[in-house]
Amino acid sequence: MGERLSTVIVGGGPAGMVAGLLLARAGVRVTVLEKHRDFLRDFRGDTVHPSTLDLFRQIGLLGELLALPHARFDTATLDLLGRRYTIATLRHLPVVAPYIAMMPQWDLLDFIARQARRYPTFDLRMTTEAVAPVLDAAGRVAGVSLASGEALPARLVIAADGRRSVLREAAG
Ligand SMILES: Cc1cc2nc3c(=O)[nH]c(=O)nc-3n(C[C@H](O)[C@H](O)[C@H](O)COP(=O)(O)OP(=O)(O)OC[C@H]3O[C@@H](n4cnc5c(N)ncnc54)[C@H](O)[C@@H]3O)c2cc1C
Incomplete structure (x- = not known):
């Protein structure tokens, strides 16, 4: 695994994006992973x-x-x-x-993304799907593995991947 990121947030919905914005604003290095290419997708009210x-x-x-x-x-x-x-x-x-x-929710998410990108510690990676948490030798979550086969190490992983959360399921 490469350089240990500070925080990885899985899911660029309202929860993940606002968490990313607030952490970046507080000076925390944060990477939000969103599996879709953009926010313009299924209707969410x-x-x-x-x-x-x-x-x-x-x-x-x-x-x-x-x-x-x-x-x-x-x-x-x-x-x-x-x-x-x-x-x-x-x-x-x-x-x-x-x-x-x-x-529309996509306008709201684009707005949050624009706000978050003002902070140099914020990184949003679209088309990036997490498939499982990575555990260290002590069994603690130490990152996530991606559908691409890459692994992203992190000190903190936030599962904001929605109601069918793969990470929540995997973490028990
Ligand atoms: C049809 C519908 C209409 C709605 N209308 C309204 C409304 O009008 N007003 C309102 O306030 N609320 C509405 N809601 C509820 C609102 O959409 C949710 O409360 C809100 O989206 C939840 O936010 P979230 O960030 O927790 O999850 P989500 O919005 O589900 O976001 C999760 C994100 O994680 C991404 N993701 C999932 N798995 C992975 C993975 N493995 N790797 C990377 N990314 C992943 C998903 O693509 C998604 O972008 C509606 C919901 C639905 C289904």
Whole structure:
């Protein structure tokens, strides 16, 4: 195995990308592995909820996120027999953005990637699939092996490879 990377994150979904951004921002050398070529793939919804928007506020990126093209939705209404009824509203929520921002997940992930690339310790490797954790002699996770046959050593491996996580399964 080559030079020991500080942190490897498997999976460039929202969890892995935000973890990568935050670690890089804190000066940690981090490599995010994403098996797909780009973020433009299966539809993963387009509603960014008030609680998610609040997380972006907490990390200081809400303004830049909301500068991206999006639509806002804070009230659900029902038209019935010529009258319009309000059946739900988010306007009362105690957050700075009490609405749903409609934005495809790939735009959100591209945004996080652009933010993370501002930090020299961030590395995003697309088309890179991890297949298993690499264990050291003591049985500790010491890296990941890739579909290419390469092994990436790491001090910390974060499995953010989604609900069918190969790494979680392999790690028991
Ligand atoms: C149809 C659908 C619609 C949805 N709509 C919404 C919505 O409107 N609003 C909302 O907030 N949430 C929505 N969700 C939920 C949201 O998509 C998930 O909560 C979120 O994507 C989970 O993020 P994650 O990073 O944990 O996992 P994922 O988004 O699953 O990311 C995991 C990433 O890891 C990569 N990966 C997997 N295995 C490997 C491997 N071995 N090596 C390298 N990379 C790997 C995958 O390609 C993927 O990019 C929706 C989900 C679905 C399925």
